[in-house]
Amino acid sequence: MIFLSRRAQKDKRHPRRFSAKTMRGKKLSYNVLLLILTSVFCFIILEVVLRIFFGPIFYANEIYHVPKPYVEFSGRPGFNSCSMKNPNMGYEGKACLSFNQLGLRGNLPGSKNASEYRILFFGGSTAFNGEPLNNSIPLLLESELHEMRGGSNVRVYDWGVVSYNSAQQLVLLTMEGIDYSPDMVIFYQGANDLGPFNYDPRPNYPYNYLTLQSAVLSFQDDAGVFRILSTGAKLLLRKSIIIRVLDAKTGGHLEASIVNKDLYRQQADYGSEEWKREIVDSYAKNTEKAALLCNAKNIRFVAIHQPLLNYKHPLTAKERALVPSAEFSSFIAEVYPEMGRCLGNMSGSRVTGKDLKDIFNNTPEDYFWDFTHTDNRGNAFIAHQIADVVHPLLVEDIGK
Numbered sequence: 001m002i003f004l005s006r007r008a009q010k011d012k013r014h015p016r017r018f019s020a021k022t023m024r025g026k027k028l029s030y031n032v033l034l035l036i037l038t039s040v041f042c043f044i045i046l047e048v049v050l051r052i053f054f055g056p057i058f059y060a061n062e063i064y065h066v067p068k069p070y071v072e073f074s075g076r077p078g079f080n081s082c083s084m085k086n087p088n089m090g091y092e093g094k095a096c097l098s099f100n101q102l103g104l105r106g107n108l109p110g111s112k113n114a115s116e117y118r119i120l121f122f123g124g125s126t127a128f129n130g131e132p133l134n135n136s137i138p139l140l141l142e143s144e145l146h147e148m149r150g151g152s153n154v155r156v157y158d159w160g161v162v163s164y165n166s167a168q169q170l171v172l173l174t175m176e177g178i179d180y181s182p183d184m185v186i187f188y189q190g191a192n193d194l195g196p197f198n199y200d201p202r203p204n205y206p207y208n209y210l211t212l213q214s215a216v217l218s219f220q221d222d223a224g225v226f227r228i229l230s231t232g233a234k235l236l237l238r239k240s241i242i243i244r245v246l247d248a249k250t251g252g253h254l255e256a257s258i259v260n261k262d263l264y265r266q267q268a269d270y271g272s273e274e275w276k277r278e279i280v281d282s283y284a285k286n287t288e289k290a291a292l293l294c295n296a297k298n299i300r301f302v303a304i305h306q307p308l309l310n311y312k313h314p315l316t317a318k319e320r321a322l323v324p325s326a327e328f329s330s331f332i333a334e335v336y337p338e339m340g341r342c343l344g345n346m347s348g349s350r351v352t353g354k355d356l357k358d359i360f361n362n363t364p365e366d367y368f369w370d371f372t373h374t375d376n377r378g379n380a381f382i383a384h385q386i387a388d389v390v391h392p393l394l395v396e397d398i399g400k
Contacts, residue, residue: 064125064162065207066103071171072206074103074161086131088369089376095131102176105158106133109180117398119156119390120177122169123188126306126373127160135376136160137188140383141390148391150398163207165192166286173290183397184300184390187290190339190357191306191372193283196275197331201261201268203275204282214259276335284342287353295348300393303353304386305340308332309371311358316366324371354389356382 063084065073082096089095100108105128109118121127121138130136134143138158145151159177161168166189173185196203200210269275287303294301309315309322310332323329336357343353359382360367367378374382 063097068103070175071161071164071168072209072212073163074172075099075105077101077103086129088373089129089131089135091131091135091376093132104161105136106139107157109155109157109182112181115153117151117154117184117394118180118182119154119184119186120159120173120180120182121156121186121188122164122173122177123160123306124164124192125160125162126191127158127188128162129160129373130376130379133158135379137379137383137386138186140380141386144383144387145391145394148387148394150395151391154394160188163192163195165189165195165204165206166283166290167204168206170286170290170293174293178293178297178299182299184302184393185290185294186386186390187287187301187303188306188386189287189303190283190336191308193279193339194332194335196268196270196279197328201265201270201275203268203278204286210261210264211259276331279335280338280342283339284345287343288346291346291348291351295350298350300397301346301348301351302390302393303343303346303351304389305343305353305355305357306372307356307359307374307382308336309360309368310336312360312363312368314362314364316364318366319368322368322370352389352393356385359385 063076063079066076068074077099078101080096080098082094084097085091085095097105099105102108109120112118119138119142121141123137127137130139133139136158138156138160142154142156145154145156157180159172161172164172166187169187169189177185192207195207196205199208200206202210265271291301291303309319310324310329312319315323324332340355340357343355346353360378363381365377367374367381369375
């Protein structure tokens, strides 16, 4: 005699009801599976179509922030594209972007003849920008100097790298710039040393170094399986054009999700008076070290504290919409003038510091397209101001 459980007896008495439930479950599973497969298929088709008709869509760090020893990143060596026009620069013609083998714009200095006066111009994106290249501040400076007495043999090379702060400029000068025998080195800086307010909160750290650090730490042995899989999935998704478009539209949350910025801010004592003092001191020390290095090599050194929108008055209607938040503006007002004053304390007989933070004061035209970047016209205005600083030094050097 076979004894059945109550559940089994019930199922035996109602075979049709059990069968209907099973079929509904199977049908639901089938529909879910079909939906997933259809979604994946459509995603793949859309991805292929976008890649065929629109080409690659790059994250900034795949072009401007390619890993490089000592400085953390530079531009992508050998990159060349004529489809990356910056509409903010106000240039109507065709503009191409290319990088030399060091990841910098323009040609590298070649063999130096006896008459050439060579200037290497370091900075961040404000030194880098200009469409085409001859509308960048360094190349406009060269044009200005050519029009002045004694400046016909001056060559200015653009060594600006997007997002570089003064520490990275110092390292680039030390590791590579010195090798090209400059007669003068110009540091055009300031804005990116304010980066700890919005990006990596640790003073003197490269732009968003915490993203790279967090990604590496996520794959260490003690990271945990879930963290490894989560970070790996996010990094894989970043390769999709669809995801990149959606991520750009939503403010870059995918990349930001890799990092626990609040943790880093807590560790850096973000917002404290000591944190602000460290930002100023790091800026001063980096500039002083560059001055000492140049002085030891008998190279003229010029440090320019760059202009910001916050010090332009009056602002146009367009520019008023670009003013940073009240919190960031308050931070700038407290820290930035003090950073500029540090340039007056540099050591060396052939060292010059100049604070140009407010050179746009009493200029009524639109020049800025965010709190620090200017269009080609603004670049020309800045280059003219720098030429006034550099030319007397140039005449003094050539006259020796």
